[in-house]
Amino acid sequence: MSLLETRGLTRSFGGLTAVDKVDFAVEPGEIRAVIGPNGAGKTTFVNLISGRIAPQTGRILFAGEDITALPAFRRVRKGIAYTFQITSIFGNLPVHENVALAARAGKGNATECLTRVGLETRSGQVAGTLAYGHQRLLEVAMGLALKPRLLILDEPTQGLSDGEIAGFVKLVRAIASETTVLLIEHNMPVVMELAERITVMHRGSVLAEGTPAAIRADPQVQSVYLGTA
């Protein structure tokens, strides 16, 4: 059984159909990347999965259970953790408190999660004063502290330095050994290195899906995405 499945998932804003009848499945344990040009509908798609917005039609199944009608917080409790594309932390609270809030909700261990992302020495610092790259790591630590079955990362490497990206890739790989990862990413080297399968979105629909090698070789994908990236 797939861990996550969507069937005919659709969401439009006014006249624009941001996500258009998407059928999609993620298997337990995999690292799945979703790529696509700006405005392809990737963030809208994961917002539908996490419950931050409601679909107009279609269904979402998580571990076989229909979660389409569940509010976002219940989906989190079922094991879907979401890190925002635009950094979203408790900027006025200490680093440790950020993770502790997640850990109490998800029964994880705050200190352990901070150590895993390498922020243990900054636990007393006010989160908003962290460097940008560290704030993104803090978000990942919060995601881990939820002990999720599916961790959704929306463009986690956006705005990071090359060195930080290398560290990030290692971290995601380590995380993937215990949880399923759905990664939205623009950075192609990162995608190629991490993903076992790639889903390409274009104008709200799934354009192609396959292994990194197959996606790289797909002429349609090249024309809409790789060629312009």
Added chain:
Amino acid sequence: MKGDGARIALLHGAVLALLFLAQFVAGDYVQLSLTRIMVLAIYAMGYNLLYGYTGLLSLGHAMFFATGLYVAAIGTTRIGLGVPEVFLLAIAIGALVSLAIGGLALRASGVAFMIVTLMFSQAAFLTILYFGEYTRGDEGIVIADSIRRFGFLGMTVDLASATLRYNLALALLAIAMGVCLAIVRSPLGHVLIAIRENESRATMLGYDVTRYKLFAVVVSGTLSATAGAAYALMFAYAGSTLASIQYSIHPLLWTLLGGAATVLGPLAGTAVMYAVVDIASGFTTANLLAVGVVLILLVLFFRKGLLGTVRQRWLPWLP
């Protein structure tokens, strides 16, 4: 964390101890003023739980204060209930009213929440005027001294006694302070703060944000109603002015002045504002001017209020 607990207990205990000792040096007038300040500070503390800690700005808290006020006044004068019974009844009805109002108002957020609470409160105010036959409108209900003298656990209690009133107000303040401290220092209180800081993040950590907010409205409203009931019983009066918009703004100002999201802030803010208005009315009838000056000073020099500034500069552990 453990060290913090001791410091916090010490500081808040010291404030209560000072208030206890104040009755032995204060004259009649100051004692009465302090009694009023303590009762009103309970109202402000309730307000602060919702506004300061949870980040929900209500413009209608007078309806909760008035709920306690009128349950106490009507319950004793019209229905013939005893003071202890009516006090408990006022707290229970205050909880129910805040549960109902919270359930409705929390469908809105941000500015809409402010407006909805304001509208409910205005409706409550107009209802009080409409049923003037029972509430006696802005003339108000006076609770006779004979009602305020009653037997309780074998003792005779007389709420007209200034000393007794003072110590009752202090006891209620201590309880309210204990409730606030317990909540804001608990995991639950941390979630309220998280909601204030970043609501969508709190949701995406799996917290049922609406239920936490409802909890905050209920505790806040219940403390306000408790203060209202105590006010009516101790000062023998309930009038519609105490249910007006002005009384919804007061706890906001007291909280801002004393320091939002500090447990002692509302007490400090209520005391300072009370003193300012009191002193100013000795010189001028325009005591709102004094309030205005205080607010300007606040905005210019103490953005975070008195205790908020103390916390920022000197005592980071202040809850």
